[in-house]
Amino acid sequence: MKTVEYVVADPLGLHARPAGLLVKKAAAYKSGVTLKNAETGRSADAKRIMGVMSLGVKKGNRIELSIEGEDEDTAAAELKAFLQENL
């Protein structure tokens, strides 16, 4: 399993637009991807947008992606880049 940690810099937090992009991105991998909001301890399947949005991730919150499956290495690297680029 791979984990990616990131502190959200976007002023609006994980709002609809980046949440949508993240879900699309996560869904493209074979690996399972779980998103956790380290502030609240709650997790959601990163491939499901309602769950992702309901985590209420705000600016400054630390989030963790846990990635498990055959393409976890590529997924971890690409998702990390994605977070830096979009959030």
Next chain:
Amino acid sequence: MEKYYGKSVLQGIAVGKLYVFEKKQSSWTKQTIEDADAEMVRFSSAKEKAVAQLDGLYRDALEKVGEENAMIFDVHKMMLDDLDYLEAIEERIRSEMVNAEYAVTVTGEEFSAVFASMDDDYMKARAADVIDISARVVRILEGGEDAGLHTTEPVIVLADDLSPSETIQMDKTKILAFVTKHGSANSHTAILARSLNIPSLVNVDMEILKEYHGKEAVVDGVEGALYVEPDEQTLAEKKRGQEKLFAEAEKLQQLIGKENITKDGRSIKLYANMGNVEDVEKVLKNDAGGIGLFRSEFLYLGRDTFPTEEEQFLAYKEVVSRMEGKKVIIRTLDIGADKKADYFGLDAEENPALGYRAIRICLTQPEIFKTQLRAIYRAAAFGTVSIMFPMIISVSEIRRIKEIVAEVKAELTQEGVSFGEAELGIMIETPAAAIVSGELAKEVEFFSIGTNDLTQYTLAIDRQNQKLEPFYDSHHPAVLRLIQMTIENGHKAGIWVGICGELAADDTLTETFLDMGLDELSVSPTYILKLRDRIRNIG
């Protein structure tokens, strides 16, 4: 005459007839079904149709309001395909043996309640999105059409609430204004209204009654009020206000894309001042040629720790990328004893304006400075960036800055981190800098004159002290001569010179600045078009 107050989304005035927009009433009832598989087929085909409709709306919105605003329909599509949502509906149909209309509505309400209970205004507003997508599926299940606007003349749309899809589907040429009882300035409907440039009021303190339909009304977005059946005097007054706003806006809008050139052929650059990432929207909308002053303090103030390199990089990068190659001049940290952040650990000072601030902090604590420079240089790879250093008084400071810049670039190269090049310049905001500008000009690539501090230091007048108001003269010849001297010395050394202080927006001086040969004026975005208008009438 009745008058109601609401939250204004867009400053503008609309006069016309009210149109009470009612959502199509659903007529379904909860029913027990026999065949869950057949009900699932009904549901799935309705859901697919809804997805296809949203696809169409997305493309439509893409054309009308741009990608950023159209994205909501893409998100709606994804919500409709969300497995948590679909599984909850299927579970309900199969275990409770109920019709799809009921299962979808109840599931939608459940998910919506989760968003509504969040302690974040933005997320609260998403509750409406879930209700919107569920209602769409139910409408299709019932074989209904979307409710549209049925009017031949343009109207003021009055509704309890409007979903984004209802908003975008209405014929824009038939809408004078939106007025809703619910909704927030953050709702997608408000955002769409703003980008469609339609005056709107949300959260209005009134009941939306059918009897309002067809009545004469005025929406005043400046005042944030709705007048129903206004009296003659009010109506005449609002119409005059509307004409005035309209004429001004029209005149300025026509200047978008035009050059800042005088009748006798002299031209000057008009850039914008801004203080946080969101401002870039206004900068672009007002057709600024670039960003002449990007204050970086927003990254440092209102927090408990230093911003990381990554945080700064992302903020700069977003602005630089969105400017698409137009120049972005970032001013390094300008914090001092009056603009304080506790974690800097600054001591109280007798004379904060003459104290430990800006570049003086950066040169004393180079680790803070280097983090910022690394972030700026990395962002420079995404567009055109200039760096501007505040509160300079001598050549030796610039030499020291250039050493630190060289170290930063060497470190980035060594680490294999990609970065871009940046033009280096200084603010001329101390009389000392203006007087030795001849020497300073040989060391840098541009000057930007900060007239607020330059005036305060030259006249020895504290601008915070209102008692000194009678002594203050923003056009004092000493200040104007220092400006002229700076421009001449800059040009002698072959570098460009601009002004980014308040004086830049003073249109009684625009002609004087042009005569002095100034190259750039940087002002708040709302002044750009007004100044362009002024410049085009000179000569």
